[in-house]
């Protein structure tokens with residue numbers, strides 16, 4: 001299949017590109033190498049065709065005309081909760097207007113399906129655990145709002161133009177190539193700092209738990225979604241909550257040294273416990289996570305050691 005991956009130079013998108021190429025697909029990448037994103041030229045798969053442009057650009061029409069994607073995997077986004085709260089207009093411009101540009105072109109060309117990177121941020125504070133796909137969506141940041149709105153645009157384009165979609169709501173994705181200087185990605189941040197012998201910051205009491213899913217498993221979910229889970233929204237996580245303190249212990253033990261901890265107050269909007277129900281992913285995608293946290297941490301630390 002010909003598949004266009006937006007954000008294919010970024011952390012998750014580049015792993016999606018690698019697994020698609022590994023499965024024999026022809027892949028194009030649209031990426032603008034946004035200054036505050038995780039897009040890196042070193043992430044680029046040499047067998048993918050790069051179209052360096054912004055998803056909001058009118059010239060995206062030429063990319064669709066030339067590459068004629070059968071499927072679009074939409075991973076390009078303004079992915080920072082902090083930037084979204086500082087500049088909600090910019091967040092909406094990229095995450096909504098950019099998405100509409102992609103969906104409009106997909107619908108008017110021969111593209112039959114869009115796979116979309118959605119987020120746990122669409123749920124807001126959990127009302128019950130584990131969070132299933134029917135959990136109310138009350139996002140608490142502009143970023144969470146634009147990801148939720150995006151899901152409604154997918155539903156609209158499916159109904160009005162027959163453009164099939166799968167929205168994958170990711171938990172906390174981690175693994176090689178995650179930006180260790182980002183605001184999220186605690187495993188990348190701790191790995192980078194502990195390897196460098198620099199202090200780490202633990203907010204709140206460190207007992208807050210999130211659902212950490214390995215990027216290789218996320219890429220496999222994207223591969224399965226090429227011809228499954230049409231017009232479905234699916235949680236992609238592990239169903240297991242891990243605290244920040246437990247991550248710190250696990251990473252320090254893999255690295256073989258520890259560093260000073262600087263304690264800080266709760267970050268605005270942080271949630272104490274977020275764990276996904278992942279039964280639907282098994283039912284509609286045939287997907288379940290294969291990488292256990294210790295193995296994923298080993299792979300992540302090895303990557304940062306080598307870079």
Ligand SMILES: NC(=O)c1ccc[n+]([C@@H]2O[C@H](COP(=O)([O-])OP(=O)(O)OC[C@H]3O[C@@H](n4cnc5c(N)ncnc54)[C@H](O)[C@@H]3O)[C@@H](O)[C@H]2O)c1
Nearest residue numbers: 007010011012032033034037038039054055076077117173
């Ligand atoms: N990392 C996570 O835990 C997580 C969780 C839920 C959802 N997501 C979503 O997954 C997707 C990928 O996230 P990531 O963590 O790999 O981030 P990333 O920053 O590493 O990747 C995003 C890529 O999109 C590109 N990009 C940004 N704005 C663009 C624009 N206007 N035009 C073209 N390209 C642009 C960036 O250059 C970058 O390469 C995003 O949509 C994000 O919201 C990530």
